[in-house]
Amino acid sequence: MKRVYIAANLMDAQMMVDVLGTQSIKAHIFNANASGGVGELAATQIWPEVWVEDNELAAHAARLLREIHSADSSENKPCPHCGELNPRNFLSCWNCGGILG
Ligand SMILES: [Zn+2]
CATH class of the missing domain: 2.20.28 (Rubrerythrin, domain 2)
Structure with missing residues (x-):
């Protein structure tokens, strides 16, 4: 497992997982509950992270997500x-x- 992306929010993270899914890259979201605002967790600002299962695909996945994000309308x-x-x-x-x- 390798982390390939730190998302601004859960929706962003889910979108990236979906994109990786279309490339047959298995990915998971960690810290998915971080933005729920539970007590002290909310104060430390933990962002949702996207991890890919296959380390061999991590570099490819990271590059893919970077390209997508630079074309993202949030830019x-x-x-x-x-x-x-x-x-x-x-x-x-x-x-x-x-x-x-
Ligand atoms: Zn105008």
Whole structure:
């Protein structure tokens, strides 16, 4: 077992497991309950982790997830004027020229 990804939340982790599943890579989520906010666990901020069963596939899986994540819409921000997604470092919308909030 190898850890290939630390997710921002459980939904993110589950999405990555699903993606790996489509590649026939068996993966599991650890710390799935961490965001449940149970007592002191919540204060220490434990993120859900994605682990793959087969160590041989870990590097491949990690690369796959990195590619997916860099293309993820969470890396972008939507334009408040037209709704188009823009890279985070853009100050004005590439589509309509509006100032990004
Ligand atoms: Zn726009």
